[in-house]
Amino acid sequence: MAAVSPLAPKSTPEIPPIDGVRFATGMAGLRHKDRTDVMLALFDKGTKVAGVFTRSKCASAPVDWCRARLPRGRARALVVNSGNANAFTGKAGGEAARRVAALAAEAAHLSPSEIFLASTGVIGEPLDTAKFSGLFEKLVDEASPAGLLPAAKAIMTTDTYPKVAAAKARLGDVEIAIAGMAKGAGMIAPDMATMLAFVFTDAPIGAEALQDLLQRSVEGSFNAITVDGDTSTSDTLLLFATGAAAKRGAPKIAASSDRRLKAFRTALDEVLCDLAHQVVKDGEGARKFVKVTVEGAVTKRSAKTIARSIANSPLVKTAIAGEDANWGRIVMAVGKAGEPADRDRLAISFGDIRVAHKGSRDPSYDEAKVAALMRQPEIDIRVDLGLGKGTATMFTCDLTKDYVEINGDYRS
Amino acid sequence: MAAVSPLAPKSTPEIPPIDGVRFATGMAGLRHKDRTDVMLALFDKGTKVAGVFTRSKCASAPVDWCRARLPRGRARALVVNSGNANAFTGKAGGEAARRVAALAAEAAHLSPSEIFLASTGVIGEPLDTAKFSGLFEKLVDEASPAGLLPAAKAIMTTDTYPKVAAAKARLGDVEIAIAGMAKGAGMIAPDMATMLAFVFTDAPIGAEALQDLLQRSVEGSFNAITVDGDTSTSDTLLLFATGAAAKRGAPKIAASSDRRLKAFRTALDEVLCDLAHQVVKDGEGARKFVKVTVEGAVTKRSAKTIARSIANSPLVKTAIAGEDANWGRIVMAVGKAGEPADRDRLAISFGDIRVAHKGSRDPSYDEAKVAALMRQPEIDIRVDLGLGKGTATMFTCDLTKDYVEINGDYRS
Numbered sequence: 165m166a167a168v169s170p171l172a173p174k175s176t177p178e179i180p181p182i183d184g185v186r187f188a189t190g191m192a193g194l195r196h197k198d199r200t201d202v203m204l205a206l207f208d209k210g211t212k213v214a215g216v217f218t219r220s221k222c223a224s225a226p227v228d229w230c231r232a233r234l235p236r237g238r239a240r241a242l243v244v245n246s247g248n249a250n251a252f253t254g255k256a257g258g259e260a261a262r263r264v265a266a267l268a269a270e271a272a273h274l275s276p277s278e279i280f281l282a283s284t285g286v287i288g289e290p291l292d293t294a295k296f297s298g299l300f301e302k303l304v305d306e307a308s309p310a311g312l313l314p315a316a317k318a319i320m321t322t323d324t325y326p327k328v329a330a331a332k333a334r335l336g337d338v339e340i341a342i343a344g345m346a347k348g349a350g351m352i353a354p355d356m357a358t359m360l361a362f363v364f365t366d367a368p369i370g371a372e373a374l375q376d377l378l379q380r381s382v383e384g385s386f387n388a389i390t391v392d393g394d395t396s397t398s399d400t401l402l403l404f405a406t407g408a409a410a411k412r413g414a415p416k417i418a419a420s421s422d423r424r425l426k427a428f429r430t431a432l433d434e435v436l437c438d439l440a441h442q443v444v445k446d447g448e449g450a451r452k453f454v455k456v457t458v459e460g461a462v463t464k465r466s467a468k469t470i471a472r473s474i475a476n477s478p479l480v481k482t483a484i485a486g487e488d489a490n491w492g493r494i495v496m497a498v499g500k501a502g503e504p505a506d507r508d509r510l511a512i513s514f515g516d517i518r519v520a521h522k523g524s525r526d527p528s529y530d531e532a533k534v535a536a537l538m539r540q541p542e543i544d545i546r547v548d549l550g551l552g553k554g555t556a557t558m559f560t561c562d563l564t565k566d567y568v569e570i571n572g573d574y575r576s
Numbered sequence: 577m578a579a580v581s582p583l584a585p586k587s588t589p590e591i592p593p594i595d596g597v598r599f600a601t602g603m604a605g606l607r608h609k610d611r612t613d614v615m616l617a618l619f620d621k622g623t624k625v626a627g628v629f630t631r632s633k634c635a636s637a638p639v640d641w642c643r644a645r646l647p648r649g650r651a652r653a654l655v656v657n658s659g660n661a662n663a664f665t666g667k668a669g670g671e672a673a674r675r676v677a678a679l680a681a682e683a684a685h686l687s688p689s690e691i692f693l694a695s696t697g698v699i700g701e702p703l704d705t706a707k708f709s710g711l712f713e714k715l716v717d718e719a720s721p722a723g724l725l726p727a728a729k730a731i732m733t734t735d736t737y738p739k740v741a742a743a744k745a746r747l748g749d750v751e752i753a754i755a756g757m758a759k760g761a762g763m764i765a766p767d768m769a770t771m772l773a774f775v776f777t778d779a780p781i782g783a784e785a786l787q788d789l790l791q792r793s794v795e796g797s798f799n800a801i802t803v804d805g806d807t808s809t810s811d812t813l814l815l816f817a818t819g820a821a822a823k824r825g826a827p828k829i830a831a832s833s834d835r836r837l838k839a840f841r842t843a844l845d846e847v848l849c850d851l852a853h854q855v856v857k858d859g860e861g862a863r864k865f866v867k868v869t870v871e872g873a874v875t876k877r878s879a880k881t882i883a884r885s886i887a888n889s890p891l892v893k894t895a896i897a898g899e900d901a902n903w904g905r906i907v908m909a910v911g912k913a914g915e916p917a918d919r920d921r922l923a924i925s926f927g928d929i930r931v932a933h934k935g936s937r938d939p940s941y942d943e944a945k946v947a948a949l950m951r952q953p954e955i956d957i958r959v960d961l962g963l964g965k966g967t968a969t970m971f972t973c974d975l976t977k978d979y980v981e982i983n984g985d986y987r988s
Contacts, residue, residue: 222911287904492699499634
């Protein structure tokens, strides 16, 4: 089970340094010894930040901390630990978050209010902040622009590979860079319910515009993935813009509607989708990467609800694990979504092969060809409702016995 | 996997004959040879019927058929087949349903409009009605009041045991009887997505009152169970009242508010809950029967949404399979439900042992005692939100590797 996911990228992409960002990692020994479990990112003065967080009503203490600081839009540092989620830790959890921010602030000569926090690991155990003592001074000394990949490794929990992505784009006449990391073995993991992603750019974009860009980009990336429909208490996605590219002549952007952002938008979408898909590909026990596209729904929102119903259905996901083109279960998942659907207009395809249309089996489809498709590591499911123009896509993985093994533990 | 579920009842209860109902079973060879796959129930003149059906937008042809006939409230026969669900079969599916009703009507000298239908089995394959030819004449001849248990066996698909239940109650000064059957290996089963239940009584209750009684009773029974959250295209629950007890002096009841129905109500709840729990206990791969009670929610509806979120969570269900009292995952499932919840007021118990309260771990709980509880076949989870008076209970089973095996097939 510790082996790397068969869906992992074949190679790690080259990550450009982001002007104005430095990384360092350390070992606090929060859960495991002999591995890095803390990462510090330091940002140049003037860095803006945008963020989106879990919608859980039981959010972790670091999520509370970030939410309270986000409206100011300014960041000078990010501290992330693995091994302990500091979630469901009561009042002490809030105090622990404050203590970590204070320790990092002191070491880096910053105000705690400019420090963002995230934690991932066991839920419900107090975070022992004494283990951070003296650590941040060392990390501040060592921080380097080249440290993104080691930082991505330090925040892993049950992940089988570090998740990084990067893209470049023109802003005015200047090339800017975007790079990011994510962790999450599925949206969730045993005792360590966390999906974290951090993205960095040197583009000079104001905080409000940045927040707007992030929210739009997240809809088709992180909000379009699911491993098992279990939303974590700690989901955190932060986007930091140092603005350092302004020194090289990049225009300062204040509004997300600025047309000069076109290439940046595309590059941001690319990085977020890449990271989001890597999270699905490391889904616990996953052996198939599945794209579910719903077309012809009455609205985009309706399409997404139906796509999510298919992507979360245990019966659809176990069928894919079994390489079974079981479209009857897709009909079931469309039907249970509660959205407008007309059984007798429904068409379903696997890849290019239509297996059902007008409410019954397509008599002309070739079972052998579909079977060959189902043996591939990437499965493309397309549902046409034939009602309107609403379209949406969700990405998921199959549900295998390894998922149950990883999460069931079978202590008995 | 073919063995009987370890959660199956230790013995089959005694089923009283229901005055006015006769059963017969036959072999149409729809999918398997050498097993019964059709059951016919014949009702005396004057029998009333109530029903509730799947909310799926892709309902099966027999569900369409029953929905269209239900408003008249009258029934003289019920025909159920296993082996083929007659779902997602297009126009031909509707015609097949009509044909089956016509064949049964002819054999029993009835009008097709008084015949109710249900089918369970493979989705998307045409139902070959030629296989019913000549069968119903034989069934009409053989029908007997004692045939409920064989009928329950004829409608099984991946069920590992037949599900029957019965109760008696006083109506006025007369003892009336209720007996029923259900099928479903979970709410759903591979290629045969169906949960069916049929309940019979000799109580003389009008159709409108019967419908009202059924809808109320279903909320705490069949609408309070989940195996994997996948709603079938064919879910059908029908309640037939022959009224034959009127001959013995039972009062005729026209309104569901009639106070003389008190004992009948309790007995109906009992039979429906018994059948519903038997469905969960035959949940695919199930080894634990789990009761999830949510208290202290702002409303009853909110409590039920949260209980359902916990009962459907793959992480909670795999933890239970692993006999792991992983309350962090229950916090997660409460948080993701989207209902009002205050992390810092939450209390969670397994059986009598409170493991978390006021938003963090209960420092006094004994891990060894909880571990012993988790090894039991029945697990009782209680969540107190501390906000209001809303309470609800859901019943579910654990998520094991056998579930994945049964549904994944692993053809590769």
